[in-house]
Amino acid sequence: MLATEGLVAVLAIAIVIALHPARVREKAPYALRALAAAGLTALVLGAFPLAVQFLGPQRVSGTLQPLNVYASDLLNFVLPTRMQAFAPAPALQVTDQLTGNLTEWDAYLGIPLIALLVGAVVRGWKNSALMRTCALVGLAVAILSMGITVHVGGTMTALPVPMLALALPRLR
Incomplete structure (x- = not known):
């Protein structure tokens, strides 16, 4: 779920940039500082749990579910x-x-x-x-x-x- 939220956030940022490039340029320094602070906080809080999930002894590998089955009709x-x-x-x-x-x-x-x-x-x-x-x-x-x-x-x-x-x- 965290990955999905991250992807939607990136999508939203891309849409904002496409719709308002001049305003984004104006606000970019503040946004980049805020993003850096948020990224550092996420890294500190999430490093250990994510390391266990992706590098631990019970890590999941391969396809988790069949492709194109769990999709909105x-x-x-x-x-x-x-x-x-x-x-x-x-x-x-x-x-x-x-x-x-x-x-x-x-x-x-x-x-x-x-x-x-x-x-x-x-x-x-x-x-x-x-x-x-x-x-x-x-x-x-x-x-x-x-x-x-x-x-x-x-x-x-x-x-x-x-x-x-x-x-x-x-x-x-």
Whole structure:
């Protein structure tokens, strides 16, 4: 989980740099000092546990789980699974076929929340740098959660996930 948070933080920083290069240049000295302090603290606190994890006698090696199985299904964003309190039987007929297992079927947002998010982003896109950044990071994380190829209703398609980016409108 720490590695995932680190990757999302790097992704968010890259998006901020792409959206606001002049402002980033202006704030870079402070940000680099803060990053150095945080990095040093993380190194001091995490060195021993990470050394045991990666270099210890019971270190894990090889592939931990099958590739492209534990990935968000395209339909899971709009169809609830058994993990939700309200899940209609027709939705369960589809979501029970998803790859992975029940505890991994957690991409559900639902059509109302997706519509609310899209409405908020459309309304705040021009006036809020924070809205643009959060929207792009959220979209990127959702796309990255989909794995190597697009899954639809539990079927792994041959369509690579990066191809979804071609369907997105130009965001600038």
